[in-house]
């Protein structure tokens with residue numbers, strides 16, 4: 001009769017079938033290793049402990065271990081006990097394959113990420129401790145679906161002060177980043193009969209996908225040096241814009257376009273969705289407050305901690321007009337009810353104590369230096385190359401020399417261990433007005449930044465003057 005046992009120490013079930021106990025143990029262990037249930041380097045229990053657990057003679061277990069060591073499934077070293085041999089798993093899993101390909105990327109200048117090594121680990125840990133020391137027990141229960149009041153209060157103050165947003169804690173909803181905020185807003189819009197969303201012609205593809213998956217038809221706005229062309233809104237019910245720093249062109253929405261879109265929203269009852277994903281990082285241009293302040297009753301402002309702290313926190317927020325709060329909340333209640341309370345309390349404490357502002361200021365200085373180094377290095381190696389969108393944010397648009405296409409340059413960079421992306425990856429239906437790279441100078445850790453830029457310069461320097 002089959003018996004299932006848990007191995008002492010490592011939580012694994014062994015199914016020992018049949019009367020030949022040693023053979024059964026060997027084959028159960030072989031199966032556990034080859035299927036990956038026992039990962040490489042996992043330490044197995046001692047022969048004595050396993051024998052007691054399984055009700056076997058200690059010798060039987062010792063012989064089974066020796067046999068599997070001889071077959072290469074296990075390894076045994078004096079003092080280190082018996083372990084699953086490295087790479088003993090029969091087939092490498094898909095995640096192992098992607099880890100291998102990630103290992104070939106030595107330098108990463110893809111846009112979309114801040115420098116993760118700059119995450120303020122010790123300050124964040126200290127804020128966790130301070131926040132938990134004073135949080136009431138109720139904060140750890142099912143709480144207000146808008147998010148914890150402690151965080152919404154801090155965010156309302158911060159957004160008014162730093163981004164000029166006109167809101168208060170009751171109109172803020174904490175969510176898991178811009179991605180979720182957009183999905184919630186699109187669902188709410190569809191729920192009240194909206195059909196058409198206007199979007200900029202360049203954005204991350206997942207943004208288009210989110211809007212389409214919600215059932216909204218897209219009106220595509222051309223993007224030029226003044227931002228998205230809001231003269232083309234037509235019969236749209238809503239418009240999504242990146243006014244502070246168009247992604248990936250890096251331009252800001254011109255003052256007359258800001259005024260135009262605010263007026264359009266007032267006149268038509270249309271909704272403006274403002275994606276303020278990296279508004280904190282501006283360098284040598286006037287601070288540009290949130291567009292939301294021009295039409296607070298017709299604009300949903302969305303912010304995120306993904307660039308200021310880390311995308312892995314999954315913390316974002318939206319400030320919505322009063323009539324959108326309940327529709328968004330009823331959808332959010334289905335999606336996730338509440339977000340992680342400890343992270344919310346910690347972010348509240350981080351803002352309250354001034355750590356958030358200090359961290360943003362430190363990062364702003366670091367990214368500004370990086371931007372200057374990037375521009376200087378590119379100018380030295382290819383003076384004719386045009387770099388734009390650099391007054392703010394964490395990425396720059398680098399136009400390729402005439403005659404060269406993005407795929408060629410991306411492939412050349414990959415051969416040198418540098419991950420980089422072309423503009424076309426962000427274009428609606430992959431149209432691209434000119435070949436360019438979107439260089440995420442925020443992405444590498446500080447120690448790797450200079451080498452990453454050198455690699456990029458080598459790649460650009462190796463291109464012939466007029467291409468093929």
Ligand SMILES: Cc1ncc(COP(=O)(O)O)c(C=O)c1O
Nearest residue numbers: 112177178179247277304306316
């Ligand atoms: C245009 C844009 N908006 C927003 C975000 C942030 O998304 P999330 O808050 O879901 O991490 C990104 C991240 O790359 C982005 O590129």
